[in-house]
Amino acid sequence: MNITLRVWRQKGRDDEGRMVTYKLTDVSADMSFLEMLDVLNEKLTLEGEEPVAFDHDCREGICGACGVVIDGEAHGPERTTTCQLHMRSFNDGDTITVEPWRASAFPVVKDLVVDRGAFDRIIQAGGYISAPTGTAPDAHANPIPKPDADRAFDAATCIGCGACVAACPNASSMLFTAAKVTHLGMLPQGQPERAARVVQMVNQQDEEDFGGCTNIGECAAVCPKGIPLDTISQLNTDLLGSLSKGVG
């Protein structure tokens, strides 16, 4: 298939950046989106041009490193990561617009690569437990109700790719933070720091200049891991509970 790509090119943090159009011929429908970008980069390198910088690592949909906005949708038209998106999701002759995640908290480093250090700092603020857990415990040593275990696990599947922020009209990180708060808050090991955790993590995400949540739901709709929107209500419940108890 033949496609036209409109790609965001930006030399560095301080460069203004612009959209550049490239034409690609003989793209296989079985290529992943990133393989298609690899082909573009090989072509650009042969022509003596700078290849398009983009983040990627496992290419198996589990690491959360890749992620670009394709035709206005984070990770493109399928509910998966960009690496697991294939060119068969597009049509011959399509013009595809590729942009980096747009958020003040995620500054563009180069082309499609953004700095997601803000997520690491939110985790640092409270997304951990300090109980020494030792080696893997015996099964059923800590009985956890099945619904709680399921809820914790659903939230724990977050890979921190940042699609929720990219898709949010307010560039809010609430779904990410809520996933961590719900994941740790449903399990006994997460209880000692539970009340303080939510306060510290919310303070940190505000500090990083993410916007506020208006419950529009685009985050959960594009999440490649299907983090449920109700984790945000869980975060709100925990935060209001902490504040009413004077924690934080």
Added chain:
Amino acid sequence: MDVGLNSNLKWQAVANSTLTKKRSTAYGSTVALKSAMAVTGAVLVLYLIAHMYGNLKVFSGQEAFDGYAHGLRELGYPLLPEEGFLWVFRLVLLASVLIHIYSAAVLTIRARKARTQRYVVTKRVQRTYSSYTMRWGGVLIALFVVFHILHLTVNAIAPGGASDSPYERLVNGFQPEFWYVTLFYVAAVIAVGFHLRHGIWSGMATLGLNKASRQGKINAAAVGIALIVTVGFLLPPLAVTFGLVG
């Protein structure tokens, strides 16, 4: 092992309050602001339903409508001074409106700051049309409320003639020749409907009521209340314009 969440939360609260006395910025966080919007929004929705109920008395005739309006002024009398309840009520509403608008303004500014560079292409994935209308729709509603108070409460703006009777103010103001007054009213009420469609859902989610199993019901309730309020407020002025009440 005790996995009770509440006992642990309490324990943590005690432990923390001995460590720090400093009030955290969490009280002014986006989540706290949003909660303030949700609570004040709930006050205003309940008020709208009561207001709509009063308006529908117009179909019971002038005596019922004017009697109801007068009754509101007498409510609580003689325990409270005359119009005492009404003024407490008005102050609660005014405070709610001001907190609601203040929080909305701060959050809007934050959201603008959170994405200074916009996308070249944006696509709606699942968001409702209502969710687009919250900010500018809110501004339209605020402007309408000012006009509405000047028109039907203070009667400083009196299309068709001023009157001491609330019923006559209504009937005079929505005569066919003042079609533009009716049009503004209709537009504002529809804006309120859209505002409630997303607002009721969003407020409940903000207050922690959203669960995956309940999401459909909350949305249905939001659509239902929005529709009832919209239709309930449109009926009286349209009935006047089309000559069914007069």
